Amino acid sequence: MSEKIYKVQLNGVFEGPMDLLVYLIKKNEVDIYDIPIALITDQYLKYIEWMKSMNINFAGDFLVMAATLTHIKSKTLLPVQEDEEFDDPRMELVKPLQEYLQMKSAAEHLSERSILGEDIFNRNINKEDYSEPGEDDIVNVCLFELIDAFKKILENISPNQRLELTADRVSVKDRIAQLIDSLEKKGSLTFGELFSSDADKGDIILTLLAILEMVKLSLVRIVQYVRTGIIRIFYL
Amino acid sequence: MENIKNIIEAMLFVSDSSLTIDRIKSVLALDDTREIKHAFSALTGEYEARMGGFYLCEVAGGYQIRTRPEYTKWIKLLISPKPVRISKAALETLAIIAYKQPLIRSDIEHVRGVDCGGILRMLLERKLIRVLGRREIPGRPLIYATTRQFLEVFDLKDLKDLPTPEEVEKLSNNEQENT
Numbered sequence: 001m002s003e004k005i006y007k008v009q010l011n012g013v014f015e016g017p018m019d020l021l022v023y024l025i026k027k028n029e030v031d032i033y034d035i036p037i038a039l040i041t042d043q044y045l046k047y048i049e050w051m052k053s054m055n056i057n058f059a060g061d062f063l064v065m066a067a068t069l070t071h072i073k074s075k076t077l078l079p080v081q082e083d084e085e086f087d088d089p090r091m092e093l094v095k096p097l098q099e100y101l102q103m104k105s106a107a108e109h110l111s112e113r114s115i116l117g118e119d120i121f122n123r124n125i126n127k128e129d130y131s132e133p134g135e136d137d138i139v140n141v142c143l144f145e146l147i148d149a150f151k152k153i154l155e156n157i158s159p160n161q162r163l164e165l166t167a168d169r170v171s172v173k174d175r176i177a178q179l180i181d182s183l184e185k186k187g188s189l190t191f192g193e194l195f196s197s198d199a200d201k202g203d204i205i206l207t208l209l210a211i212l213e214m215v216k217l218s219l220v221r222i223v224q225y226v227r228t229g230i231i232r233i234f235y236l
Numbered sequence: 237m238e239n240i241k242n243i244i245e246a247m248l249f250v251s252d253s254s255l256t257i258d259r260i261k262s263v264l265a266l267d268d269t270r271e272i273k274h275a276f277s278a279l280t281g282e283y284e285a286r287m288g289g290f291y292l293c294e295v296a297g298g299y300q301i302r303t304r305p306e307y308t309k310w311i312k313l314l315i316s317p318k319p320v321r322i323s324k325a326a327l328e329t330l331a332i333i334a335y336k337q338p339l340i341r342s343d344i345e346h347v348r349g350v351d352c353g354g355i356l357r358m359l360l361e362r363k364l365i366r367v368l369g370r371r372e373i374p375g376r377p378l379i380y381a382t383t384r385q386f387l388e389v390f391d392l393k394d395l396k397d398l399p400t401p402e403e404v405e406k407l408s409n410n411e412q413e414n415t
Contacts, residue, residue, distance in 0.1 A: 015324075015325055015348075015350055016348060016349040016350030017349045017350075018347075018348060018349035018350075019349075061349055061350055061351075065349065096346075096347070096349075099347050100347055100348070100349070101405070102401040102402075102404065102405055103328055103331050103332050103335065103347055103348075103401075104328060104331075105401075105404045105405055105407070106331035106332075106334070106335060106398075106399075106401060106404045107324065107327035107328040107330070107331040108327075109331075109399060109404050109407065110327055110330065110331055110334075110390055111322070111324075111327050113390050113391050113392075114305055114391050115389060115390060115391070116302070116388055116389045116390075116391065117317055117318075117389070118317075119305050119308055120293075120302045120303055120304075120305055120308065120391070121302065121303045121308075121311050121315075121317070122252070122300050122301065122302050122303075123249070123250075123251075123252065123301065124252065177376065180370070216357070216360075217360065217367055217378065218360050218363075218366055218367055219367055236366075236367075
């Protein structure tokens with residue numbers, strides 16, 4: 001292998017080990033069903049060396065693939081007993097590669113479609129301009145209304161309750177799971193129901209963080225009733 | 237019922253997402269969908285005969301009035317829309333979700349071989365994918381699937397409208413042979 005080839009690679013940014021592997025296979029013009037494993041492994045490892053020397057931080061995923069390649073290479077070196085059924089060790093690579101290539105072309109196909117907002121457009125109507133809030137209508141709450149409601153909950157806890165500096169007992173993730181459990185049962189909860197009256201500050205903060213995280217993950221929808229001001233959390 | 241075709245056209249005019257036959261059926265309190273389907277095909281025919289600036293697009297299980305691609309340039313000059321730009325990595329992730337849904341994050345990462353957390357968050361924010369729930373296995377991972385918005389953005393009638401992976405492969409192979 002001449003140095004030149006690796007210089008060309010400077011321009012190509014490989015997003016992951018699969019990307020690199022596909023590049024090497026294409027560059028060598030080999031069939032994915034008949035990969036010259038020694039050659040590809042060699043080039044793959046050289047590329048990783050090169051990344052190291054360029055001080056590029058590469059993910060461990062690259063190393064996993066390197067290990068897989070070396071493993072397959074070593075397997076192909078083992079003598080095969082005649083009576084044993086011979087499974088090509090390279091098949092381990094073929095299926096994921098095939099799948100990856102398929103998805104790559106599928107992605108290309110998607111990008112070639114006419115994309116709404118890029119190639120074609122529809123009428124853009126701002127619904128809020130037209131609809132008038134009815135009696136039991138709900139609006140989407142913004143962060144500040146959430147914080148206001150949060151303040152109210154905080155005011156309700158007894159002032160002599162001290163913030164205990166203990167290690168995190170429940171993580172945000174656990175709290176999300178708890179909240180989902182009760183949301184699954186009831187469908188929706190009011191903001192007040194989320195906090196038990198004996199909850200301490202740490203608990204309350206944890207719950208709020210959990211809710212914010214759930215909104216980010218589109219797990220719940222938060223709305224506020226116009227008339228009563230009650231904030232309700234819906235499980236999506 | 238008075239001119240149902242005009243009613244539907246008026247609805248299409250104000251609707252901001254693709255209008256389904258079922259939705260119209262419930263709004264008009266009709267018993268069957270034959271008349272609605274008939275109206276849609278009449279409208280499609282009229283728009284095609286007129287060859288004006290827009291057409292009736294069958295998308296995401298319904299219908300939507302959209303501008304003809306010939307006039308994209310002018311629309312862009314008028315409203316200078318935020319570019320939709322979806323990165324190659326995000327498209328790959330989206331394709332995997334579209335073809336293999338419902339699936340969990342590790343399924344996606346298994347195919348792509350790299351971490352997809354950031355991309356998934358971005359796709360969720362853009363409402364191209366959604367969370368269906370959690371899989372009842374250790375760690376209770378989130379289950380992902382594509383949204384109606386995905387169909388609308390990529391001009392797909394429904395998920396079956398996507399070519400099968402084999403078809404896609406054939407298409408790209410043909411292209412390579414032609415070039």
